């Protein structure tokens with residue numbers, strides 16, 4: 431799913447009105463009506479007190495449309511205007527008149543924090559104070575109002591975006607943002623729903639289709655894409671009946687050190703479980719028996735050293751090489767890595783201490799093969815690109831770094847973001863269970879296994895991150911978050927692949943067609 435920028439959303443709204451020959455007021459009516467339908471389907475007329483807080487721009491206008499429909503349908507509604515500015519938008523004013531004329535229900539005007547209404551924990555708050563038009567910090571009394579929402583413990587439904595959250599800037603004051611239980615967003619989710627510092631402002635989100643011009647939404651290129659099943663499926667490479675293991679490549683996993691042979695075992699298992707034709711592990715001598723016993727499907731080549739990697743030397747022709755899991759940073763390891771990079775021609779996936787070696791020897795970066803995959807977690811990323819002040823600066827620096835060295839950068843996190851060529855792909859699968867030992871090794875193996883069978887490194891990174899998260903999502907159904915082991919993720923890669931082709935259950939299908 432595309433994530434549109436603020437400018438693209440405004441342009442989409444404008445073009446839609448123009449091409450469909452409707453007014454912006456009609457589009458607002460659609461938006462507000464969609465929210466009403468969503469609430470009505472869930473509330474079925476329940477008389478829970480609903481407090482609707484409307485700003486004076488178009489987000490507030492959406493709130494007024496919703497309020498009008500709820501009042502006309504007999505809901506228990508109280509509407510407030512948050513009078514933070516005199517610059518009321520045209521469509522706000524039209525809907526302000528409409529609610530007064532059709533319902534005789536005059537909204538309450540709030541201009542300071544003295545007169546805040548009482549809100550009970552079982553009430554519902556609808557937050558239509560600011561939308562994507564927020565462009566500066568909110569004034570103090572509005573901040574107090576947002577804190578009042580939070581303190582009430584009432585369920586909060588935000589329209590389009592939690593008020594106080596910028597679309598394209600970091601939050602400076604955490605109290606000046608609404609904490610939403612649910613956000614109903616128009617046209618596309620906002621990038622901030624997925625970034626570590628701002629994801630917490632909405633527990634859940636859903637997209638409401640307001641019928642934006644289809645040609646515009648299909649043809650517009652976005653900097654950010656949200657990755658779910660429907661984005662990875664078209665890139666899936668089906669196998670034909672007469673395929674043989676020679677077609678799926680040979681993965682070489684270079685890594686391990688004394689006490690860390692498990693990392694290579696996990697990565698090797700994951701590569702083969704994702705479909706690599708053959709897997710060879712290149713490990714220190716001490717790991718020979720361990721690996722052959724723990725994972726007989728893999729072949730093993732040993733280094734000259736008993737405990738570390740000191741001399742990368744093999745006579746096979748791997749399709750892809752993974753470097754770094756469990757490897758350590760021994761000076762001999764660094765030396766042999768440099769020598770290896772100078773002659774290597776195979777696609778490369780680098781993880782763990784492989785990344786730390788790069789960070790400590792930045793001269794090696796220019797030796798990386800084109801479109802090399804790097805999979806740092808935030809600490810490893812910081813060592814590579816330096817510290818950042820906020821998520822936006824992090825993404826900017828990461829994009830510049832990826833561009834400079836022409837690499838595919840996989841930033842691991844709750845919503846892993848893959849960066850290549852100034853585009854960012856935000857993953858949607860995965861869960862807190864993945865915060866466990868070895869889960870990164872498994873991801874390295876999955877990505878390697880995909881490249882091995884012919885996926886382009888970028889597709890392999892995006893698809894691999896998706897599969898890794900999905901396998902974990904399936905696994906936690908049995909294990910719960912706490913008991914999830916990296917091994918369980920490997921065991922469920924197959925189910926994650928099968929799930930790509932699962933037909934949705936009937937109720938899911940109905941919901942999807944409603945959403946589309």
Ligand SMILES: NC(=O)C1=CN([C@@H]2O[C@H](COP(=O)(O)OP(=O)(O)OC[C@H]3O[C@@H](n4cnc5c(N)ncnc54)[C@H](OP(=O)(O)O)[C@@H]3O)[C@@H](O)[C@H]2O)[C@@H](O)CC1
Nearest residue numbers: 443458461487488489560561562563564565566567568590
């Ligand atoms: N476009 C369409 O057709 C559709 C749009 N839709 C809806 O419109 C929403 C966007 O509406 P919007 O552009 O009117 O902005 P909104 O967020 O309501 O803010 C209002 C104004 O407040 C101002 N302002 C900013 N920061 C401020 C601050 N800290 N303190 C005080 N004032 C501040 C700033 O104006 P300024 O003062 O800078 O001129 C801003 O313009 C969008 O999220 C969606 O819900 C849907 O109906 C679908 C159709």
Ligand SMILES: [K+]
Nearest residue numbers: 560589591593
């Ligand atoms: K809002």
